[in-house]
Amino acid sequence: METELQSFIQDASYERSLSDNTLASYERDVRHFIRYAAESGIYTARDVKKHHMARYWLVLRQEGRKNASLSRYRVSLRAFFRYLMDKRLVDADPTSDMDAPKPDSPPPLIITAEQVEQLLAAPDRAESIGIRDTAILETLYATGIRVSELIALEVSDVHISLGFIRCAAGGKERIVPIGRSAQSAIETYLTSVRATLARSDSEEQALFLNRRGERLTRQGLWKIVKKYALAAGIEAELTPHSLRHSFAAHLLENGADIRAVQEMLGHAGLAATQKYVQLTKSRMKEVYERSHPRAR
The missing domain is CATH 1.10.443.10 (Intergrase catalytic core)
Structure with a gap:
């Protein structure tokens, strides 16, 4: 999936004029998923299914990722797989059922x-x-x-x-x-x-x-x-x-x-x-x- 990732980043850079920070975030988040997929024996984007994404989501939560980080991963992966859908490189979007996590709320302020x-x-x-x-x-x-x-x-x-x-x-x-x-x-x-x-x-x-x-x-x-x-x-x-x-x-x-x-x-x-x-x-x-x- 590394080749698809580079094509995605290039497209996002030239066609969508995204900022350098957003591009770096996309690349970092998608590459994290690619490493996870490879460890799970999944090497092509076509082989990624919804249950793989659900398992990956669970792993991120078990790692203690905060909701703000989970939201960022979700945005990056949805953008990546929608790009692959547009290019007909995958038949279905495995991220379509990924729910947006609730934003982290600060603890209540208690005064002495x-x-x-x-x-x-x-x-x-x-x-x-x-x-x-x-x-x-x-x-x-x-x-x-x-x-x-x-x-x-x-x-x-x-x-x-x-x-x-x-x-x-x-x-x-x-x-x-x-x-x-x-x-x-x-x-x-x-x-x-x-x-x-x-x-x-x-x-x-x-x-x-x-x-x-x-x-x-x-x-x-x-x-x-x-x-x-x-x-x-x-x-x-x-x-x-x-x-x-x-x-x-x-x-x-x-x-x-x-x-x-x-x-x-x-x-x-x-x-x-x-x-x-x-x-x-x-x-x-x-x-x-x-x-x-x-x-x-």
Whole structure:
């Protein structure tokens, strides 16, 4: 297949005007497959079948190739065999069933308990907006609710004396407990600030209002979190969802039952919550290696 590869690269260079980097990637990836095929007793492109590609795909995964690399191999091999199809050098395309792998997603950003404290202390409680923002940040971290759930909260969803809020966004409803710090922050906001933000002619029932007396938006919430992350000196790209991740991780680090955390997060299955268990294990190892005198 080496001869076909050189013809393919030449065609891609002159006919398709691809960049040098793309050509080098094509050549490297296809040559990797050619070596694999030869080790499997396959020496001509016509002899490559779909089951050979499926086996090769499995080998790449077993080697620990990341999804970004798998996507690149797929693109290179599909381009190669489509070229051979166009030139009538093969009768069928063995790569036609190769599914595109999902892109690698970065691990959730989890900030430390100390960073959480710095973030919660950042708003100026001498100002009305600072009191509101304190309540927002306390609620996010105390409950782990999603952005959509926080902005959908209405005043009637908060039950401070009973210590819980009701989330009903997206057609699903669940009860989430709130701690004393969040209860106090919400109560202060409700008794001293919300009425000053609300318009006199408005019947808006949203819990958190913007400066115009309207329901807080997603964009507004993101700006609030980023503003106080900067003020707290947190260099990581903090988002409202980072507080949800941190809520889950900190509960599990401190011994919370994973099914209770799953219920509080509103996860349909346990698998989505399991990722936090893996993260807390890796964090424990980091702490051990950094702190234990016999670990280094």
